Amino acid sequence: MDRRHTDREYEGELETLRERVLLMGARVEEMLSLAMRSYLERSVELAQSTIELDTHIDQLELEIDELALQILARRQPVASDLRFITTTLKLVTDLERIGDLGVNICERVTELGADRSQNPHDQIARMADAAQGMVHDALDAFVAGDAVKANQVIDRDKTVDVYYAQLFPELLPRMMSDPGVVFESTRLLSIGKCLERLADHATNIAEMVVFMVKGQDVRHSGPGSHG
Protein backbone atom coordinates (compact mmCIF):
# COMPACT_ATOMS: atom_id res chain seq x y z
CA MET A 1 0.00 0.00 0.00
CA ASP A 2 1.17 3.50 -0.82
CA ARG A 3 2.23 5.21 2.39
CA ARG A 4 3.10 8.55 0.85
CA HIS A 5 1.46 11.72 2.09
CA THR A 6 -1.48 13.11 0.21
CA ASP A 7 0.41 16.42 0.29
CA ARG A 8 3.38 15.80 -2.04
CA GLU A 9 5.22 18.91 -0.90
CA TYR A 10 5.16 17.69 2.70
CA GLU A 11 6.35 14.28 1.50
CA GLY A 12 9.19 16.04 -0.33
CA GLU A 13 10.19 18.00 2.78
CA LEU A 14 10.40 14.82 4.86
CA GLU A 15 12.37 13.12 2.09
CA THR A 16 14.83 16.04 1.94
CA LEU A 17 15.28 15.85 5.69
CA ARG A 18 15.94 12.12 5.51
CA GLU A 19 18.46 12.60 2.67
CA ARG A 20 20.35 15.29 4.57
CA VAL A 21 20.58 13.06 7.66
CA LEU A 22 21.88 10.21 5.52
CA LEU A 23 24.42 12.52 3.93
CA MET A 24 25.57 13.66 7.36
CA GLY A 25 25.81 10.02 8.47
CA ALA A 26 27.89 9.17 5.42
CA ARG A 27 30.22 12.13 6.06
CA VAL A 28 30.66 11.07 9.69
CA GLU A 29 31.45 7.48 8.71
CA GLU A 30 33.91 8.69 6.11
CA MET A 31 35.58 10.91 8.68
CA LEU A 32 35.92 8.09 11.20
CA SER A 33 37.34 5.81 8.58
CA LEU A 34 39.94 8.42 7.58
CA ALA A 35 40.74 9.25 11.21
CA MET A 36 41.48 5.59 11.97
CA ARG A 37 43.45 5.23 8.76
CA SER A 38 45.54 8.22 9.79
CA TYR A 39 46.26 6.41 13.08
CA LEU A 40 47.04 3.06 11.48
CA GLU A 41 49.31 4.71 8.90
CA ARG A 42 50.59 7.32 11.36
CA SER A 43 49.85 9.94 8.73
CA VAL A 44 49.79 13.45 10.19
CA GLU A 45 48.85 14.88 6.80
CA LEU A 46 45.82 12.66 6.55
CA ALA A 47 44.86 13.46 10.16
CA GLN A 48 44.99 17.17 9.46
CA SER A 49 43.05 17.01 6.23
CA THR A 50 40.45 14.83 7.98
CA ILE A 51 39.96 17.45 10.70
CA GLU A 52 38.81 19.85 8.02
CA LEU A 53 35.88 17.58 7.15
CA ASP A 54 34.29 18.48 10.47
CA THR A 55 33.19 21.85 9.06
CA HIS A 56 30.94 20.07 6.54
CA ILE A 57 29.44 17.95 9.29
CA ASP A 58 28.74 21.00 11.46
CA GLN A 59 27.16 22.73 8.49
CA LEU A 60 24.86 19.78 7.86
CA GLU A 61 23.82 19.81 11.51
CA LEU A 62 22.69 23.43 11.19
CA GLU A 63 20.92 22.74 7.92
CA ILE A 64 19.06 19.71 9.31
CA ASP A 65 18.02 21.56 12.47
CA GLU A 66 16.63 24.38 10.33
CA LEU A 67 14.72 21.98 8.08
CA ALA A 68 13.27 20.07 11.03
CA LEU A 69 12.21 23.33 12.70
CA GLN A 70 10.49 24.48 9.51
CA ILE A 71 8.55 21.23 9.23
CA LEU A 72 7.54 21.34 12.90
CA ALA A 73 6.33 24.92 12.54
CA ARG A 74 4.53 24.54 9.23
CA ARG A 75 3.20 20.98 9.26
CA GLN A 76 2.55 20.15 12.91
CA PRO A 77 3.58 16.53 12.30
CA VAL A 78 2.11 13.73 14.40
CA ALA A 79 2.62 10.01 15.05
CA SER A 80 5.40 8.41 12.95
CA ASP A 81 6.25 11.74 11.26
CA LEU A 82 6.62 13.42 14.65
CA ARG A 83 8.78 10.55 15.91
CA PHE A 84 10.92 10.73 12.77
CA ILE A 85 11.51 14.47 13.13
CA THR A 86 12.23 14.41 16.87
CA THR A 87 14.57 11.47 16.27
CA THR A 88 16.30 13.44 13.55
CA LEU A 89 16.78 16.45 15.82
CA LYS A 90 18.46 14.30 18.46
CA LEU A 91 20.33 12.08 16.05
CA VAL A 92 22.19 14.96 14.41
CA THR A 93 23.51 16.03 17.80
CA ASP A 94 25.02 12.58 18.28
CA LEU A 95 26.38 12.57 14.74
CA GLU A 96 27.95 15.96 15.27
CA ARG A 97 29.59 14.76 18.50
CA ILE A 98 30.88 11.66 16.70
CA GLY A 99 32.42 14.06 14.20
CA ASP A 100 34.05 15.97 17.08
CA LEU A 101 35.45 12.70 18.45
CA GLY A 102 36.86 12.03 14.98
CA VAL A 103 38.61 15.40 15.25
CA ASN A 104 39.94 14.45 18.69
CA ILE A 105 41.35 11.18 17.32
CA CYS A 106 43.06 13.08 14.50
CA GLU A 107 44.54 15.54 17.02
CA ARG A 108 46.01 12.66 19.03
CA VAL A 109 47.42 11.16 15.82
CA THR A 110 49.01 14.52 15.07
CA GLU A 111 50.56 14.57 18.56
CA LEU A 112 51.87 11.04 18.08
CA GLY A 113 53.62 12.22 14.94
CA ALA A 114 54.81 10.22 11.98
CA ASP A 115 56.78 7.64 13.98
CA ARG A 116 56.10 4.43 12.10
CA SER A 117 58.36 2.36 14.35
CA GLN A 118 55.48 1.55 16.66
CA ASN A 119 52.96 -1.00 15.44
CA PRO A 120 49.30 0.03 15.70
CA HIS A 121 47.85 -1.11 18.97
CA ASP A 122 45.69 -4.25 18.56
CA GLN A 123 43.15 -3.29 21.18
CA ILE A 124 42.65 0.16 19.61
CA ALA A 125 42.15 -1.47 16.20
CA ARG A 126 39.57 -3.87 17.67
CA MET A 127 37.76 -1.04 19.41
CA ALA A 128 37.75 1.04 16.23
CA ASP A 129 36.26 -1.83 14.21
CA ALA A 130 33.57 -2.44 16.82
CA ALA A 131 32.67 1.24 17.32
CA GLN A 132 32.65 2.07 13.61
CA GLY A 133 30.52 -1.02 12.99
CA MET A 134 28.05 0.23 15.59
CA VAL A 135 27.79 3.65 13.95
CA HIS A 136 27.33 2.04 10.55
CA ASP A 137 24.65 -0.38 11.74
CA ALA A 138 22.81 2.28 13.79
CA LEU A 139 22.55 4.41 10.64
CA ASP A 140 21.48 1.38 8.60
CA ALA A 141 18.78 0.68 11.17
CA PHE A 142 17.64 4.31 10.87
CA VAL A 143 17.41 4.06 7.08
CA ALA A 144 15.59 0.73 7.14
CA GLY A 145 13.44 1.55 10.19
CA ASP A 146 14.79 -1.69 11.67
CA ALA A 147 14.23 -1.86 15.46
CA VAL A 148 15.73 -5.37 15.70
CA LYS A 149 19.01 -4.22 14.21
CA ALA A 150 18.94 -1.12 16.43
CA ASN A 151 18.55 -3.31 19.51
CA GLN A 152 21.53 -5.40 18.40
CA VAL A 153 23.62 -2.22 18.19
CA ILE A 154 22.57 -1.30 21.74
CA ASP A 155 23.74 -4.73 22.96
CA ARG A 156 27.12 -4.35 21.28
CA ASP A 157 28.05 -1.30 23.38
CA LYS A 158 29.08 -3.63 26.20
CA THR A 159 31.80 -5.17 24.03
CA VAL A 160 33.39 -1.78 23.36
CA ASP A 161 33.19 -0.93 27.05
CA VAL A 162 35.03 -4.17 27.89
CA TYR A 163 37.74 -3.41 25.31
CA TYR A 164 38.21 0.03 26.82
CA ALA A 165 38.31 -1.33 30.36
CA GLN A 166 41.12 -3.71 29.28
CA LEU A 167 43.16 -0.92 27.68
CA PHE A 168 44.43 0.86 30.80
CA PRO A 169 45.52 -2.30 32.71
CA GLU A 170 47.34 -3.36 29.58
CA LEU A 171 49.17 -0.06 29.07
CA LEU A 172 49.93 0.66 32.74
CA PRO A 173 52.74 -1.92 33.25
CA ARG A 174 54.40 -0.73 30.05
CA MET A 175 54.27 2.89 31.20
CA MET A 176 55.67 1.93 34.63
CA SER A 177 58.54 -0.07 33.22
CA ASP A 178 59.40 2.32 30.41
CA PRO A 179 58.71 6.04 30.95
CA GLY A 180 59.58 6.52 27.30
CA VAL A 181 56.18 5.12 26.24
CA VAL A 182 54.09 7.26 28.62
CA PHE A 183 53.51 9.97 26.04
CA GLU A 184 52.36 7.51 23.40
CA SER A 185 50.31 5.46 25.86
CA THR A 186 48.38 8.44 27.15
CA ARG A 187 47.52 9.32 23.54
CA LEU A 188 46.37 5.75 22.95
CA LEU A 189 44.22 5.94 26.08
CA SER A 190 42.74 9.16 24.78
CA ILE A 191 41.96 7.56 21.40
CA GLY A 192 40.45 4.60 23.27
CA LYS A 193 38.24 6.97 25.25
CA CYS A 194 37.10 8.65 22.02
CA LEU A 195 36.16 5.26 20.57
CA GLU A 196 34.31 4.28 23.73
CA ARG A 197 32.34 7.56 23.62
CA LEU A 198 31.72 7.09 19.94
CA ALA A 199 30.10 3.72 20.67
CA ASP A 200 27.93 5.44 23.30
CA HIS A 201 26.71 7.91 20.65
CA ALA A 202 25.98 5.02 18.28
CA THR A 203 23.97 3.46 21.11
CA ASN A 204 22.04 6.72 21.53
CA ILE A 205 21.24 6.70 17.82
CA ALA A 206 20.09 3.08 18.00
CA GLU A 207 17.88 3.86 21.00
CA MET A 208 16.28 6.71 19.07
CA VAL A 209 15.70 4.41 16.11
CA VAL A 210 13.79 2.03 18.38
CA PHE A 211 11.68 5.00 19.52
CA MET A 212 11.16 6.15 15.96
CA VAL A 213 10.02 2.71 14.80
CA LYS A 214 8.07 1.42 17.79
CA GLY A 215 7.23 4.52 19.82
CA GLN A 216 8.99 2.96 22.82
CA ASP A 217 11.56 4.87 24.81
CA VAL A 218 14.27 2.35 25.67
CA ARG A 219 16.76 4.84 27.06
CA HIS A 220 17.97 4.27 30.61
CA SER A 221 16.07 0.99 30.76
CA GLY A 222 18.83 -1.63 30.95
CA PRO A 223 20.78 -2.50 34.12
CA GLY A 224 23.98 -1.18 32.58
CA SER A 225 22.45 1.82 30.91
CA HIS A 226 24.24 5.12 31.12
CA GLY A 227 24.84 8.28 29.19
Add this chain to the structure above:
Amino acid sequence: MNAGPQGMTSRPTSKNASRSDSATGEEASKARWDEVSVSTLVPKMRTEGLRAYFGQAEVLKGISLPIAEKQVTAVIGPSGCGKSTFVRCLNRMHEVVPGARATGQVLLDTQDIYHSEVDPVRVRRRVGMVFQKPNPFPTMSIRDNVLAGLRLNGERPDDPDAVVEKMLHRVALWDEVKDILGRAGTGLSGGQQQRLCIARSLALEPEVLLMDEPCSALDPIATARVEELIHELRKAYTIVIVTHNMQQAARVANFTAFFYLGKLIEHDRTDVIFTRPKEQRTEDYITGRFG
Protein backbone atom coordinates in the same frame (compact mmCIF):
# COMPACT_ATOMS: atom_id res chain seq x y z
CA MET B 1 1.25 34.24 35.62
CA ASN B 2 2.09 32.16 32.64
CA ALA B 3 4.72 29.68 33.72
CA GLY B 4 5.69 28.85 30.16
CA PRO B 5 8.89 29.90 28.48
CA GLN B 6 7.67 33.50 28.06
CA GLY B 7 6.94 33.81 31.74
CA MET B 8 10.17 32.20 32.92
CA THR B 9 12.47 34.94 34.11
CA SER B 10 15.17 32.91 35.83
CA ARG B 11 16.22 29.34 35.84
CA PRO B 12 16.21 27.34 39.06
CA THR B 13 19.55 26.98 40.80
CA SER B 14 20.62 24.52 43.44
CA LYS B 15 20.10 27.33 45.97
CA ASN B 16 16.48 28.09 45.20
CA ALA B 17 15.32 24.62 44.18
CA SER B 18 14.15 23.04 47.40
CA ARG B 19 13.13 19.42 47.88
CA SER B 20 9.49 20.44 48.02
CA ASP B 21 9.81 22.25 44.69
CA SER B 22 11.10 19.15 43.05
CA ALA B 23 8.40 16.98 44.65
CA THR B 24 5.72 19.33 43.32
CA GLY B 25 7.32 19.18 39.91
CA GLU B 26 7.23 15.40 39.97
CA GLU B 27 3.58 15.38 40.99
CA ALA B 28 2.68 17.83 38.25
CA SER B 29 4.42 15.69 35.69
CA LYS B 30 2.74 12.57 37.05
CA ALA B 31 -0.68 14.18 36.85
CA ARG B 32 -0.01 15.07 33.25
CA TRP B 33 1.22 11.74 31.96
CA ASP B 34 -0.51 9.25 34.21
CA GLU B 35 -4.02 10.30 33.34
CA VAL B 36 -6.58 7.56 33.43
CA SER B 37 -5.95 5.05 30.72
CA VAL B 38 -8.55 3.95 28.23
CA SER B 39 -8.96 0.64 30.04
CA THR B 40 -9.52 2.18 33.48
CA LEU B 41 -11.54 5.28 32.62
CA VAL B 42 -14.79 5.93 34.47
CA PRO B 43 -17.48 6.20 31.80
CA LYS B 44 -20.27 8.74 32.02
CA MET B 45 -21.76 7.33 28.85
CA ARG B 46 -21.14 4.12 26.99
CA THR B 47 -22.35 2.83 23.64
CA GLU B 48 -22.63 -0.90 23.06
CA GLY B 49 -22.99 -2.23 19.53
CA LEU B 50 -24.51 1.05 18.37
CA ARG B 51 -25.76 0.90 14.79
CA ALA B 52 -27.35 3.86 13.05
CA TYR B 53 -29.22 3.97 9.77
CA PHE B 54 -30.57 6.49 7.30
CA GLY B 55 -33.24 4.41 5.59
CA GLN B 56 -31.43 1.26 4.45
CA ALA B 57 -27.97 2.79 4.66
CA GLU B 58 -26.04 1.73 7.75
CA VAL B 59 -23.82 4.63 8.79
CA LEU B 60 -22.64 3.33 12.17
CA LYS B 61 -21.64 -0.33 12.21
CA GLY B 62 -21.60 -1.44 15.81
CA ILE B 63 -19.80 1.19 17.88
CA SER B 64 -18.83 0.26 21.43
CA LEU B 65 -17.20 3.23 23.07
CA PRO B 66 -16.95 4.48 26.65
CA ILE B 67 -17.10 8.26 27.16
CA ALA B 68 -14.94 9.24 30.13
CA GLU B 69 -16.63 11.27 32.85
CA LYS B 70 -15.51 14.90 33.20
CA GLN B 71 -12.99 14.45 30.42
CA VAL B 72 -12.99 15.63 26.83
CA THR B 73 -13.37 12.93 24.19
CA ALA B 74 -12.67 13.95 20.60
CA VAL B 75 -14.18 12.05 17.69
CA ILE B 76 -12.11 12.36 14.51
CA GLY B 77 -12.31 10.81 11.07
CA PRO B 78 -12.81 11.68 7.42
CA SER B 79 -16.09 13.06 6.09
CA GLY B 80 -18.79 10.42 6.06
CA CYS B 81 -17.16 8.27 8.74
CA GLY B 82 -20.22 8.63 10.98
CA LYS B 83 -18.76 10.87 13.67
CA SER B 84 -21.57 13.45 13.60
CA THR B 85 -24.19 10.69 13.49
CA PHE B 86 -22.47 9.13 16.49
CA VAL B 87 -22.77 12.23 18.67
CA ARG B 88 -26.33 12.79 17.49
CA CYS B 89 -27.13 9.29 18.75
CA LEU B 90 -25.80 10.25 22.19
CA ASN B 91 -28.77 12.53 22.84
CA ARG B 92 -31.32 10.96 20.47
CA MET B 93 -31.04 13.75 17.94
CA HIS B 94 -30.32 11.22 15.19
CA GLU B 95 -33.89 9.94 15.13
CA VAL B 96 -35.22 13.46 14.50
CA VAL B 97 -34.30 13.02 10.82
CA PRO B 98 -37.08 11.20 8.91
CA GLY B 99 -36.09 7.60 8.12
CA ALA B 100 -33.23 7.63 10.63
CA ARG B 101 -33.05 4.98 13.36
CA ALA B 102 -30.53 3.44 15.71
CA THR B 103 -30.10 0.06 17.41
CA GLY B 104 -27.84 -1.12 20.19
CA GLN B 105 -27.39 0.54 23.54
CA VAL B 106 -26.44 4.04 24.59
CA LEU B 107 -26.01 4.14 28.35
CA LEU B 108 -26.09 7.40 30.28
CA ASP B 109 -24.76 6.37 33.67
CA THR B 110 -26.61 3.03 33.83
CA GLN B 111 -29.71 3.97 31.89
CA ASP B 112 -30.20 3.01 28.25
CA ILE B 113 -31.43 6.24 26.66
CA TYR B 114 -33.02 4.23 23.83
CA HIS B 115 -35.24 2.31 26.22
CA SER B 116 -38.87 2.66 25.18
CA GLU B 117 -39.85 4.35 28.44
CA VAL B 118 -37.20 7.03 28.24
CA ASP B 119 -38.36 10.51 27.20
CA PRO B 120 -35.94 11.88 24.57
CA VAL B 121 -36.64 15.45 25.72
CA ARG B 122 -35.32 14.59 29.19
CA VAL B 123 -32.28 12.93 27.60
CA ARG B 124 -31.53 16.12 25.70
CA ARG B 125 -31.65 18.12 28.92
CA ARG B 126 -28.99 15.89 30.43
CA VAL B 127 -26.98 15.68 27.21
CA GLY B 128 -26.76 19.15 25.65
CA MET B 129 -25.52 19.98 22.18
CA VAL B 130 -23.61 22.80 20.50
CA PHE B 131 -23.60 22.96 16.71
CA GLN B 132 -21.09 23.85 14.03
CA LYS B 133 -22.63 27.18 13.11
CA PRO B 134 -23.49 29.49 16.01
CA ASN B 135 -27.28 29.63 16.00
CA PRO B 136 -28.62 32.14 18.51
CA PHE B 137 -32.33 32.74 18.06
CA PRO B 138 -32.38 35.75 15.72
CA THR B 139 -35.38 37.50 17.20
CA MET B 140 -34.18 37.20 20.78
CA SER B 141 -31.91 39.37 22.89
CA ILE B 142 -28.68 38.03 24.37
CA ARG B 143 -30.47 37.66 27.72
CA ASP B 144 -33.43 35.79 26.25
CA ASN B 145 -31.14 33.51 24.25
CA VAL B 146 -29.51 32.30 27.48
CA LEU B 147 -32.96 31.59 28.95
CA ALA B 148 -34.46 30.16 25.76
CA GLY B 149 -33.71 26.50 26.54
CA LEU B 150 -35.22 26.76 29.98
CA ARG B 151 -38.36 28.47 28.67
CA LEU B 152 -38.78 25.92 25.88
CA ASN B 153 -38.73 23.29 28.62
CA GLY B 154 -41.47 25.18 30.43
CA GLU B 155 -39.27 26.41 33.25
CA ARG B 156 -39.51 29.83 34.88
CA PRO B 157 -36.42 30.38 37.03
CA ASP B 158 -37.00 32.39 40.21
CA ASP B 159 -34.24 34.79 39.37
CA PRO B 160 -33.68 34.75 35.59
CA ASP B 161 -31.14 37.58 35.75
CA ALA B 162 -29.01 35.54 38.11
CA VAL B 163 -29.17 32.58 35.72
CA VAL B 164 -28.16 34.80 32.80
CA GLU B 165 -25.22 36.26 34.69
CA LYS B 166 -24.07 32.88 35.99
CA MET B 167 -24.17 31.22 32.58
CA LEU B 168 -22.50 34.11 30.78
CA HIS B 169 -19.75 34.06 33.42
CA ARG B 170 -19.38 30.33 32.88
CA VAL B 171 -18.65 30.86 29.18
CA ALA B 172 -16.46 33.91 29.88
CA LEU B 173 -18.81 36.21 27.97
CA TRP B 174 -20.25 38.27 30.83
CA ASP B 175 -17.71 41.10 30.77
CA GLU B 176 -18.13 41.48 27.02
CA VAL B 177 -21.95 41.64 26.98
CA LYS B 178 -23.10 42.71 30.45
CA ASP B 179 -24.02 46.20 29.21
CA ILE B 180 -25.80 45.04 26.05
CA LEU B 181 -27.94 42.16 27.32
CA GLY B 182 -31.01 43.58 25.55
CA ARG B 183 -29.40 43.58 22.13
CA ALA B 184 -29.91 40.84 19.56
CA GLY B 185 -27.67 37.82 19.99
CA THR B 186 -27.04 37.79 16.28
CA GLY B 187 -25.24 41.15 16.58
CA LEU B 188 -22.32 39.51 18.38
CA SER B 189 -19.16 38.23 16.68
CA GLY B 190 -19.09 34.59 15.57
CA GLY B 191 -17.02 33.52 18.55
CA GLN B 192 -19.24 35.40 20.99
CA GLN B 193 -22.34 33.87 19.37
CA GLN B 194 -20.89 30.39 19.81
CA ARG B 195 -20.15 31.04 23.48
CA LEU B 196 -23.70 32.40 23.84
CA CYS B 197 -25.02 29.13 22.39
CA ILE B 198 -22.86 27.19 24.85
CA ALA B 199 -24.33 29.32 27.67
CA ARG B 200 -27.83 28.50 26.38
CA SER B 201 -27.00 24.77 26.55
CA LEU B 202 -25.44 25.09 30.01
CA ALA B 203 -28.52 26.89 31.40
CA LEU B 204 -30.28 23.54 31.30
CA GLU B 205 -27.55 22.17 33.60
CA PRO B 206 -26.66 19.21 31.40
CA GLU B 207 -24.23 16.53 32.55
CA VAL B 208 -22.78 15.90 29.09
CA LEU B 209 -22.07 18.48 26.40
CA LEU B 210 -21.83 17.39 22.76
CA MET B 211 -20.01 19.77 20.43
CA ASP B 212 -20.23 19.16 16.69
CA GLU B 213 -17.42 21.11 14.98
CA PRO B 214 -17.94 24.05 17.35
CA CYS B 215 -15.03 26.09 15.98
CA SER B 216 -15.10 25.40 12.27
CA ALA B 217 -16.79 28.73 11.56
CA LEU B 218 -14.53 30.71 13.90
CA ASP B 219 -11.25 32.58 13.45
CA PRO B 220 -8.15 31.42 15.38
CA ILE B 221 -8.62 33.84 18.28
CA ALA B 222 -12.29 32.94 18.73
CA THR B 223 -11.29 29.28 18.42
CA ALA B 224 -8.68 29.68 21.15
CA ARG B 225 -11.33 31.24 23.43
CA VAL B 226 -13.72 28.34 22.87
CA GLU B 227 -10.89 25.85 23.46
CA GLU B 228 -9.95 27.63 26.67
CA LEU B 229 -13.61 27.38 27.65
CA ILE B 230 -13.61 23.64 26.93
CA HIS B 231 -10.65 23.25 29.30
CA GLU B 232 -12.66 25.03 32.00
CA LEU B 233 -15.92 23.22 31.31
CA ARG B 234 -14.43 19.76 31.58
CA LYS B 235 -14.05 20.28 35.31
CA ALA B 236 -17.83 20.10 35.60
CA TYR B 237 -19.06 18.42 32.42
CA THR B 238 -18.37 15.40 30.29
CA ILE B 239 -17.58 16.69 26.81
CA VAL B 240 -17.63 15.00 23.42
CA ILE B 241 -16.29 17.07 20.54
CA VAL B 242 -16.44 16.18 16.87
CA THR B 243 -13.74 17.91 14.88
CA HIS B 244 -12.09 17.85 11.50
CA ASN B 245 -9.21 19.79 12.96
CA MET B 246 -6.81 17.22 14.34
CA GLN B 247 -4.64 19.82 16.03
CA GLN B 248 -7.76 20.88 17.89
CA ALA B 249 -8.40 17.31 19.02
CA ALA B 250 -4.76 17.12 20.12
CA ARG B 251 -5.10 20.41 22.03
CA VAL B 252 -8.37 19.93 23.87
CA ALA B 253 -9.12 16.22 24.24
CA ASN B 254 -8.04 13.75 26.90
CA PHE B 255 -9.22 10.86 24.78
CA THR B 256 -9.55 10.56 21.02
CA ALA B 257 -11.65 8.12 19.01
CA PHE B 258 -10.90 7.58 15.33
CA PHE B 259 -13.85 6.56 13.14
CA TYR B 260 -13.62 5.24 9.60
CA LEU B 261 -16.47 4.04 7.36
CA GLY B 262 -18.87 3.79 10.28
CA LYS B 263 -16.50 1.81 12.50
CA LEU B 264 -14.48 2.71 15.55
CA ILE B 265 -10.90 2.03 14.53
CA GLU B 266 -9.05 3.18 17.63
CA HIS B 267 -9.80 4.85 20.95
CA ASP B 268 -7.00 5.84 23.29
CA ARG B 269 -5.50 8.67 25.26
CA THR B 270 -4.94 11.63 22.96
CA ASP B 271 -1.19 11.67 23.57
CA VAL B 272 -1.00 8.02 22.53
CA ILE B 273 -3.11 8.54 19.40
CA PHE B 274 -0.96 11.45 18.24
CA THR B 275 2.45 10.01 19.04
CA ARG B 276 2.16 6.23 18.68
CA PRO B 277 -1.24 5.05 17.40
CA LYS B 278 -1.60 1.28 17.28
CA GLU B 279 -3.66 1.02 14.11
CA GLN B 280 -2.20 1.68 10.68
CA ARG B 281 -5.43 3.35 9.51
CA THR B 282 -5.24 5.83 12.39
CA GLU B 283 -1.59 6.51 11.58
CA ASP B 284 -2.40 7.04 7.90
CA TYR B 285 -5.27 9.41 8.65
CA ILE B 286 -3.61 11.63 11.22
CA THR B 287 -0.37 11.89 9.25
CA GLY B 288 -2.23 12.79 6.06
CA ARG B 289 -1.56 9.57 4.16
CA PHE B 290 -5.18 8.71 3.48
CA GLY B 291 -5.74 8.07 -0.20
